[in-house]
Amino acid sequence: MNYASSHGEGIAYRTLTAEQIHDIHSASCRILEEVGVIVHHDEAAELLKKWGAYIDADGRTHIPEAMVKRALHTAPSRITVYNRLGEPVIWLEKSNVHFGAGSDTLIYLDPFTGERRSWTSQDVAAAVRVVDALPQLDFVMSMGMLSDVDIRMINRVQYALMIKNSVKPQVVIAEDASTVADIQEMAAAAVGGKEKLKHRPHFVLYCEPTSPLQLPFESIDKLLFAAENKIPVNFACGAVEGASTPVTVAGTVAQANAEALCGLVVHQLKNPGAPFLYGYGGSPLDMRSMGAIYAVPEVMLLQGALCDLGRFYSLPTWGYAGCSSSKAFDEQAVVDGTMFTLMGALQGCNLMHDVFYIESGRTGSLNLLVLMDEVISRSRFLLNGVNTTPEYLAVEAVKRVGPGGNYLGDPHTAKHFREKWQPSLSDYSSFSSWEAAGSKKMEARIQEKLRTILEEHKPMPLDSEVEAKIDAVIRSAQERLGI
Template sequence: MAEVKTRRRGGGGAARRAERTAVKIECAKYIERNIPNLDILDEAALQIIEANAETVLEEIGVAFVENPAALERWKAAGADVSGERVRIPRGLARKLCATAPGSFVQHARNPDRSVEIGGRNLVLAPVYGPPFVRDIAGGRRYATIEDFRNFVKLGYMSKWLHHSGGTVCEPTDIAVNKRHLDMLHAHMTLSDKPFMGSVTEPSRARDSVDMCEILFGGLDGRTVMTSLININSPLTFDATMMGALEVYAAANQACIISPFIVGGAMAPVSVAGTLTQVLAEVLAGVAYSQLVKPGAPVIMGAFVTSIDMNSGAPTFGTPEAAQITYGAGQLARRLGLPYRSAGSFNGSKLPDAQAAYETSNSLNTGLLSGVNFMLHACGWLEGGLVASFEKFVLDADQLGVLHRMAEGVKVDEEAQAMDALREVGPGGHYLGCEHTQRHFKDAFWRSDVLDYKPYETWEEEGARDSATLAQARVEKLLAEYRAPEMDPAVREALDAFVAERKAAEADSFM
């Protein structure tokens, strides 16, 4: 009997040690705001902007280039079509937008990772689109598929990210006409969070839908992708993006209809003028998605930056961009649409103080403006040309602050802490009181990257700056990465699909 008991004690201790040292891959639920949105436009201003947007659609119109089918849809809906110019009668676009849902669920292959986009929710996704990557060891360089896969792994390992994203960086070592297959395969196999589809050509959107059919065992009307459809501002809808939208809308997959605004270059320099153009473009884009399929899920987007009038370079984290982001949020809520905007925007070349200031401004604006889907939430550098590994983990860490801020302030009996106030009284301290003991583990948000050690300890450990600490964090996360479980038959089917599609056509780097 004694021998049995000894073995049980040893086994229990080993189990506890294993539990303490085991890699835990945590993922916080998408943010549910308990704080108010910041509305900066009054009713009169909103009505002026909405009326002006209708005037733009009716008098100036929008261009649907190289897309005869779109022109036919608009003509049948009652628009005035002249060449490629579509003039939309006042009220028609808004009426068509009414069938778009106010919120929707994007399903992940792990149901626990599914997200609801819309309402009071905020879903965070990583940087999208940079052709370059940067890290301390390798500097600035063209991105590869290995870089892409490592970003997907980091996104999967990052607690505060809810979404795997899309083109986290452009893997330039893979042919342009085939890289979407490798990117989708990485999202599907290296993570079990939701992801985005390809939009660079309609056939690639079709590939995205087909691969999701394999991954999910049939879609059955479920929305499993959210994809970015940029408008070629000002007021131009190109055939490539609209072709991808047509594929996704028909398959009930969500699209972000997002004007790409550089104030002073692609929109007026004034906040009100830019908001007018943004709203006109969104109304036309969302309405078109509903012409393809009424009820197709869609998100109102607003990617906004200003311009340095001396150099022509885009600028980020500016007050004007924030004002447009706040105002667009109000317009989205009046339309009853989910809203996409903001991110870890900055123009810095390095993850330095400029990057931190501009990123912080943009992230906080996104939280307070009511954004529902935040693309570029981590990793953005150099105006979106670079995806930075160190900045990815620094930003992903700081997204925890958004989670805590969105919780609001609790005032229940436990939060009032009257027992602590009575226990400590005048002149005491709260470190040892019972209330503190109950809550010290989760009372305050804690960074997993930043250094709060005493100066002497910091110096002994190498006097590391934030980028160096982030480099160590990247290495740690990648070393601890474990792929989520996956049905071997599904994996084999995905591998076969990718191989077959790649073999079907020659490589193209154009």
């Protein structure tokens, strides 16, 4: 492992050597060629067969390395994502880093009472407004599974809540291609039409294979729809090391990489040049509890390998940050979330989600979300590195002050002191000053900030005509589903 830096990208931590990257790529191509995948989608199977894949007697599709090379050649190396106002705000390339919340937690941990309960539409709307207000969070996700909506409508209603309560881009979950089509309709209504949305994408679609080595119909149907409509999409396995992928980090990377590359091949065969986000996730199986766990060192190694491979392939990368396996907003949650956030930033992962997850993604904590906003700020400051231009080397200031002097009154200090990193939550005052201000510990300061956001932050509203179009999409879907 080593540190490397390049102009414009700040500090970057490398997990793999060039030789290891070659070995993993070779192993992944061997998996696709020798083991093959099961494709549960006729159009995708025909595309693969037409362009050189082989289907054996057991129904496995074997993909030659030449098809992988072709897909890597046509896939774009950068993706720009826009906010609801049509402004570019996310640049997915090289080692640029962006952070956002997570999706579909089952339990809402009330930030003020500590109560654990199911999410309501009101809770999700409030949580999205918090993400909209926090300056270090770049995109929103659906936050929680709605308990007050028919299960067939959850993803559509979640999207309506996201786009009504934040101007920030989104990463979306959808159960099938028809849901993606409805989400596309709502996004197009908000940003000025489908053609504009195609050229200035406002959301990224998340979908998965079924590990090990299966391409389910629903996921591939969404992948093909995204390719056809140039919706940025990732096809990332949710690896459970020791269960759905090999127990070793290298084995999981080899299989997960094969599954990601397989999705890329299908995607690029459908529409060469359509935007594709490369990645996968990892949660080792705890053999004591038989549960998948987040934010352990193996997961960070897995993500580091992902980032190195993504740069090798010249593909934007997808990963994780700010999440924990802790069951509460406690010291473990802070350690897990902080380490994952800092490592993801140093690894140069382009789009990191799940900031605010605890209990390995089952529960969402707004307290952790607010704290991680400051942790992201710290991490981004570190990525700036050290400026060693003459102005910052400050030799002239040293001459003016000389031996035994001080810099408080020097013009160099007046010019640059505001550039120092400033906390939004942390307290660096003396004990007496802290005590005089009420002796507020971090959790109290977080709750205070949350209350202020929830009471005062008003996201830019949609035009009433746009809101009506979004509501019409929801009603139309309900009618089609017989709800």
